[in-house]
Amino acid sequence: MNDISGFMRDELLCHGAALVGFGDLSALPPGERAGMPVGVAVAVVYPGDVIRRIANGPTAEYREHYDRLNEKLDMLVTLGADALKALGYQAIPQTREVVRRGANAGQDAETLLPHKTVATRAGLGWIGKCALLVTREYGSAVRISSILTDAPLKTARPVDGSRCGSCTACAEACPGHAVLGREWSAGIPREEFYDAELCRTAARKQSLAGFGADISLCGKCIEICPHTRKYIIPSASRPDSLGEDAPDR
Ligand code: SF4
Ligand code: SF4
Numbered sequence: 001m002n003d004i005s006g007f008m009r010d011e012l013l014c015h016g017a018a019l020v021g022f023g024d025l026s027a028l029p030p031g032e033r034a035g036m037p038v039g040v041a042v043a044v045v046y047p048g049d050v051i052r053r054i055a056n057g058p059t060a061e062y063r064e065h066y067d068r069l070n071e072k073l074d075m076l077v078t079l080g081a082d083a084l085k086a087l088g089y090q091a092i093p094q095t096r097e098v099v100r101r102g103a104n105a106g107q108d109a110e111t112l113l114p115h116k117t118v119a120t121r122a123g124l125g126w127i128g129k130c131a132l133l134v135t136r137e138y139g140s141a142v143r144i145s146s147i148l149t150d151a152p153l154k155t156a157r158p159v160d161g162s163r164c165g166s167c168t169a170c171a172e173a174c175p176g177h178a179v180l181g182r183e184w185s186a187g188i189p190r191e192e193f194y195d196a197e198l199c200r201t202a203a204r205k206q207s208l209a210g211f212g213a214d215i216s217l218c219g220k221c222i223e224i225c226p227h228t229r230k231y232i233i234p235s236a237s238r239p240d241s242l243g244e245d246a247p248d249r
Helices: 003-014 048-052 060-086 096-104 115-121 169-173 196-211 220-224 226-232
Strands: 019-024 038-045 091-093 125-127 133-135 142-149
Touching (some): 003 038, 003 060, 019 115, 038 115, 048 060, 048 220, 060 091, 115 125, 133 142, 169 220, 220 226
Antiparallel strands (some): 019 038, 038 142, 091 142, 125 133
């Protein structure tokens, strides 16, 4: 790791990031990455007990943490981009405001480059059958953001394939039948394994029933994932079956 990479990682971790990774974006079309060759992926993590308590539906507490983590991510990527700019590099923090401005400017993508693409390029995890990032450390109990930059950061080996294997837990538990069952691999269109509209509709019903708000926040696929459960359930009370094979939510 060169000095800038170590500095950036330490800076983000000491301000509250749970995971930080650097991804080589140069194989992607320049127009999809604002001409920047490197992505910084940042993940923050839900407390395990908050996720445990959404087993029967989303809660007001879960929504509060969702909002709080989004604010924390905006702070972290802004801080990280400012640090890179102070060193003389270009850096675009993909905050919610930057994303909104991009959408208002008529860009197709919700972000300049999806955070999940940056995260997989940075080796943080793979995309699960439910279209969420799955990390080894926390499963899907994370929220993520990213920075696009031309800083010469030491990039990780990307994750190009799913590690879901034969697991179908999220597909079976999804109240909207939005998880189609196919495994992700880098470059396949999301529509081939996950139906965002079915998810949105079901998640809205879950939010209304769970905490009375007309938003789309469900989270069942986060809670049910064996990789999340390895994080949220103490190992002594975890069934043996939780092994390695194993829109807003
Ligand atoms: S958030 Fe809920 S509705 Fe959407 S895919 Fe996950 S389990 Fe299904
Ligand atoms: S529940 Fe199973 S199939 Fe779904 S993302 Fe997690 S490991 Fe993959």
